[in-house]
Amino acid sequence: MRRASARLGHALLVLWGALTLTFLALHLGRGSVVDAIVGNNTQVTDEVRDRIAREHGLGEPLWWQYLSYLGRLLRADLGTSYQLNMPVRDAIAAQLPPTLQLMGAATGIAVLTTLAVAVATTRRPSWIRGPVTLLEVAGVALPQFWLAILLLTVFSFGLHWFPAFGDGPASLVLPAVALAVPMAGVLSQILRDGLERALEQPFATTARARGQGERGVLLRHALRHALPPVVTLFGLLLGGMIGGTVVVERVFSRPGVGVLLLNAVTGKDIPVVLGVVALTAAGYVTLNALVDLLYPVLDPRLRAAGPAPAVPGLRVEG
Amino acid sequence: MSAVLTVRDLTVSFDSGRRRVDAVRGVSFALEAGRCLAIVGESGSGKSVTARALLGLAGDGSTVRASTMELDGTDLTRLRPRQWQRLRGRVIGLIPQAALVALDPLRTVGREVAEPLRLHRTVPASGVGDRVIGLLGAAGVPAPDVRVRQRPGELSGGLRQRVLIASAIACDPRVVIADEPTTALDVTVQAQILELLAGLRRTGTAMLLISHDLAVVARLADEVVVMRGGRVVERGPTRRVLGTPEHEYTRMLLDAVPGAGRPPPLPDAAARPVVLRAEGLVKTYRLPGRDGSLRAVDDVSLTLRAGETLGVVGESGSGKSTLARLVTAMTAPDAGRVELLGGRWHDLGERERRGRRREIQTVYQDPLSSFDPRHTVGRILRHALEAAGDRSRTVGDLLELVGLDPELSRRHPSRLSGGQQQRVAIARAVAVRPRVVVCDEPVSALDVSVAAQVLRLLTDLQREHGLAYLFISHHLGVIREMSHRVLVMKDGRVVESGATDEVLDAPRHPYTASLLASLPALPPREPSTGGVRSAQPLSTS
The missing domain is CATH 1.10.3720.10 (MetI-like)
Structure with missing residues (x-):
């Protein structure tokens, strides 16, 4: 029993580590997330850009985005794809x-x-x-x-x-x-x-x-x-x-x-x-x-x- | 009566790329039903290769030739692999030494014993289970219906040997080859296994016994073949060969059997300074799995004086090795105290103790695993000399001290023979000029002639340097030859102690008496006649 719970804790740790590293790599990487959502060939006004950033919580500090992401993950909510316009789960x-x-x-x-x-x-x-x-x-x-x-x-x-x-x-x-x-x-x-x-x-x-x-x-x-x-x-x-x-x-x-x-x-x-x-x-x-x-x-x-x-x-x- | 196994001019050679080695050269013998023939020799004599060749298992790169090799009417010299498989286990069985891996550690005892029955279909499949339990019972395994479901790791060495015997005789083979069947067993267990094998022989099975232990041979065999370097040097009825040996090698083997010699007397023993004292030592280990615990050492006290050898004798699990770890402060006791040279020892901090470690050294049974495999002999000994800050002696001096050629310093220990390795270990121990040397089964893995030389070396070093030995062995003969006084241990306790001759000649504790009674004895030697050597093969008719 003790071994099983240690095993589970270890599994959760691996999962958390993988997600955190990926999260940081993506957000600290180059290029604007808003540009990615908008698409390269589309011209939009700054208001639209602001609205997109707000909708996706991109204006918030990074740690807040990180925590809210983990929070959603706990509710089995993987979010919505920026490009495919459908839930990530689907x-x-x-x-x-x-x-x-x-x-x-x-x-x-x-x-x-x-x-x-x-x-x-x-x-x-x-x-x-x-x-x-x-x-x-x-x-x-x-x-x-x-x-x-x-x-x-x-x-x-x-x-x-x-x-x-x-x-x-x-x-x-x-x-x-x-x-x-x-x-x-x-x-x-x-x-x-x-x-x-x-x-x-x-x-x-x-x-x-x-x-x-x-x-x-x-x-x-x-x-x-x-x-x-x-x-x-x-x-x-x-x-x-x-x-x-x-x-x-x-x-x-x-x-x-x-x-x-x-x-x-x-x-x-x-x-x-x-x-x-x-x-x-x-x-x-x-x-x-x-x-x-x-x-x-x-x-x-x-x-x-x-x-x-x-x-x-x-x-x-x- | 005609022989069930006849061998004439057996030669086995191994091809290892460039070199061809003849391991067996022209060996002949014959074996009749219900008789036991022993092949005796030291390592490298070719006795085990001979046995393997009779099973068609001489190994990769081997060439087996013989003018006659006949088993129960079958010509063994021209068998194909499938025909060998039909003979093995059914007409000729093998009882190997009961190492933990002689039985498949992942399979149950029942499946191991059932294997020959299923392969040769000597009983219908529905009857295999009952037959296995019957065989285990016949081999003296208690509660066989429980044991069939256990795995070898859950059994003692003696029980594993009984399981190996049950599996070897499962199909009632005409010939059984017993290859060192009691080596590594405690003497009391050894006595029981020998009794079982003697019973097997009485039922008409022919037995080929392979052994280095002449006392075991004396107990079982009708005839003896003595091998050396792949050749037969002497043969004849057991009583004659062991009683009036004709070949010098046989005489040397008999002389080397420990137990005849005595340690040099120790004058004014009581006046000598005490170098090691232990009082009321207790060490308890937790048993894995269950909640129980094991008192490995239970209230043991001892004193060891300069120049003296104190023997510690007991069977496996008696706590001998734990005692060695306690007095060398490798393990801390749960209770009791150890003093070294009259000063604190067991309760010193490791930092202070390190400076005094050289005063007590250990020589182990398996020296090779105590050497760094990448170091040469010279480097190992140089380290020891540097640790002692000794500039007066060189590596060459040390090697000469233990009777080795100084040239060996450039070699790696793995390239040395077992006896040479043990000499290097002894040289390393004495390099730091210790006062006490703990010898933990120092000759148990050596051939008798080599063991005798190593024991002589230890005695010489003791005389010259006033060393005190705590000498641990399961072998009563070795203990008698080395020890001035002896402790007999059983289940962690000292059951008897005293002067060696008194304890071993007139034991007061029943356990000591049973140890002595279990010891197979050599027949009395008659004065050497130095007569003609018999080089004639036995008649096969």
Whole structure:
């Protein structure tokens, strides 16, 4: 119970920090907010400008704007977009499904690729491992936009395997792969390292001596030992994936939260930027809390608070 | 009776890139049902590699060759991986040493024992649960229906060893390989496990025992093969080999078994100054999870005089190591006091204590983890000399003092053998000219011959420098050989103390008596005949 509340406090702290930093960055940045609301190509009188500033509370001191923003946030009011003339909540809600689809598909691809690649290359001769490791490193190191364009050029324009744009599930494949590659590249290396370490342990020898085959030792014994660091990193990389959606959605011209954020940042649409940041920070914190719940499932030794052994005082030596 | 396991001219070599190492060279033996053959040797003798080769698990980069390797009618020299899998666990089982990771720490005991049953389908799937409980019961695990749901971390070392035995015999294999099955167990637990293994042999299982402990071998084996550097140097019936050893290496192994020697006498012991005094020490630890607490050290008092060795003997959990931490002021006592050289010690501030730390030094069981892995031997010892402000001695002097080649100062400790590492640790301890050295299981991780040399070094240093040792060990033989007086500890309390020979020859406390009774003994040695060496392999018929 104490751990859960500490966890919640930590989550709120992360959320608050992300919002505060974004708020300050936007308001202290260059350019007038009123100009942004008015639009670049429209000429208006000073009275109109004053009215706009008053309506959005832009004349108030910064700390007051900050506090009133937090106050509205507590009432689940994300404000109104300057540019779209609609509540931020509605704007995000409209763009969320395609982004969630994309991230879901990418996560699935990343996890399956990680498992398949790591299991297939663990304790293999270097002529198998070498090229695979090279691909993994390349997947992590290549700029994501470049990878996205490469995928688009080869598999869509060149081979015509997948549509470049559109709504169908087939159009999800390339952007999801582009998003999954960096994650899978990191995770499969970590997983393979963990598997190889676990396979060196005495319990692996004991299992082999019972007649367990190499694949069985790997799947039934070693995998569980190798997973915790992979899970930790997975939670952290999810944050990076949220950033990756901005690039990938842009390259594949997909609708989504990433593009919404991009337009809002360039247009100084502060309420939308803050709304998206609040959402992603909340999502990130929630996902990592879920990841934490996975540890005791993987490693029962972490269930320390569990019930005591059924027979009290039974500790017979030998 | 025909042999179930026959090995002729077994050779195992390892290819590590450029170098080829022959770990086993031309080993032959035969094993019959219900008999026990022991392979004895120190580290690097090839005894464990031999055992692994019989399971087809010699490891990566290994080449196993033999003119005959036959298990229960199956030719082992030409098996494919799948055929090996069908034999392992069903026809030949392995009982490894009960390290915490010899059982998968993430799986329940039940699943571990059930694994061979499910793989080889020797019982129908519906009967596996009952069979597992039956096996655990047969291996002497109390309340097996509760234990099946627990994980290895929740079991004591002795129980883990019983679980490993249950899993090895799950499919009634014809041959069981027991690889150091009692190493790292307390003596009373060791005695129980040996009894269990002896019972297993009586039911007709053939047993190949791999051990460095000659007393364990004497208890279990019918025949002994002594290995050194991958070759068999002597073989024969256990009583003959251990009673009238023919090869000098066998004789050396027997001579090195601690317990025969005695510490040099200590004249006018009572007149010597007290260097370390502890009174009424208590240390309580909170147990994790539950509300209970553990009195790790409970009202312990001791005095140690200059030039004297006080042995502290007890099983794991008896509080020996906590006592060491208390007298070295690494941990503060809950009650009681410690005086060093007649002055305050346990209640000094850390700043004042630091200046006096060099007066009491510690030598640990695992020296390697007490060295900075990036430092060379020379740097480690130079630090110690600088700490003592000693300009009269060099690193080379220190290395010579502990019997090491001064050339070693450029090496890293990880490149040294276990015995060399322990000598470096001893050199570091004596570099600051301490008055008291706490030796916490200093030879427990060493081969017997190396351990004997390290003990001799400690004795020599004591004589030359008047060092006082607080000597902690679970090994009664080592304690007898080193200590003038002894404390026997159990559950944090001192149950008996006195002059070593009196306590060990005529124990008054039943716990001391049970410790002594549990100790497997070597058969009496007959005067050496120096006769012909037997180099002939055993007849396999």
